[in-house]
Amino acid sequence: MTQVLEQIAEVAGYLWQQGWGERNGGNLTVNLTGFFTTDVSKGEPHPLGVTLPHIAGQYFYVKGTQKRMRDLARKPMENGCIIRITDDGTAYRPVDDFVPPTSELPSHLMVQDYLRQCGSRYTATLHTHPIELVALSHHRDLLDDTERPNRLTRTLWSMIPETLAFAPLGIGIVPYEVPGSVELAEATLKKIRDYDVVLWEKHGVFAVGQDIMDAFDQVDVLNKAARIYLDALTYTAAHPDSQPEGMTGEAMRDVQRIFRLPKQRPC
Ligand code: 2HA
Numbered sequence: 001m002t003q004v005l006e007q008i009a010e011v012a013g014y015l016w017q018q019g020w021g022e023r024n025g026g027n028l029t030v031n032l033t034g035f036f037t038t039d040v041s042k043g044e045p046h047p048l049g050v051t052l053p054h055i056a057g058q059y060f061y062v063k064g065t066q067k068r069m070r071d072l073a074r075k076p077m078e079n080g081c082i083i084r085i086t087d088d089g090t091a092y093r094p095v096d097d098f099v100p101p102t103s104e105l106p107s108h109l110m111v112q113d114y115l116r117q118c119g120s121r122y123t124a125t126l127h128t129h130p131i132e133l134v135a136l137s138h139h140r141d142l143l144d145d146t147e148r149p150n151r152l153t154r155t156l157w158s159m160i161p162e163t164l165a166f167a168p169l170g171i172g173i174v175p176y177e178v179p180g181s182v183e184l185a186e187a188t189l190k191k192i193r194d195y196d197v198v199l200w201e202k203h204g205v206f207a208v209g210q211d212i213m214d215a216f217d218q219v220d221v222l223n224k225a226a227r228i229y230l231d232a233l234t235y236t237a238a239h240p241d242s243q244p245e246g247m248t249g250e251a252m253r254d255v256q257r258i259f260r261l262p263k264q265r266p267c
């Protein structure tokens with residue numbers, strides 16, 4: 001378990017360094033069930049407000065509410081805590097000192113419940129505020145999510161070959177909802193069935209991964225493409241006749257062939 005906690009701390013440091021984790025911004029959970037054999041939770045149960053039967057009895061590391069990523073990077077157990085979901089799936093109890101969990105707990109645990117339900121090997125969920133992706137989420141013309149791949153995904157894929165190669169599912173779009181709300185969690189749950197990363201309009205992203213580094217990498221690859229796109233558009237601002245070209249359809253098909261895409265979701 002030490003290794004998993006060290007990886008969580010490492011990723012928290014990257015989130016801060018990238019400028020994606022201002023103040024208490026962002027949160028994460030990692031399933032730690034494999035490290036526990038008996039019920040070691042204690043104290044009063046804290047109701048979840050929903051029933052999550054597929055993660056009943058499971059253990060999670062959860063970032064604490066109002067805690068800073070930059071502090072979590074040094075001291076994960078002071079800025080988050082391990083919880084166990086009660087056997088009836090309606091509440092949780094802490095395992096050690098209680099640090100109240102993130103305000104986005106509904107999204108994280110509802111998605112974790114879905115991942116267990118479908119037998120996924122994914123263990124981690126991540127919410128963060130990547131600057132360039134959030135900037136693009138203010139542009140209505142990029143938020144149309146009726147086609148697959150959607151327009152934002154096609155734009156990002158066409159920036160560098162690696163985006164398509166390493167984020168082959170693209171990015172789903174979740175219309176704006178109040179942070180921390182069950183509505184946001186439900187909208188996220190709907191989209192995450194098809195994507196590893198979804199964009200929370202005018203707020204941030206929510207990602208899932210085999211571990212927390214995997215979830216971070218997915219966001220990092222997509223945000224890198226968003227940054228390149230925005231940088232190219234600053235050239236357009238000075239030279240209005242020159243639009244970013246993007247990779248050709250043929251070049252993108254080559255990437256798909258060489259990397260044997262699309263990759264399948266684990267559920
Ligand atoms: O943890 O990012 O969305 C603070 C947030 C809420």
Ligand code: ZN
Nearest residue numbers: 025026179204
């Ligand atoms: Zn947020």
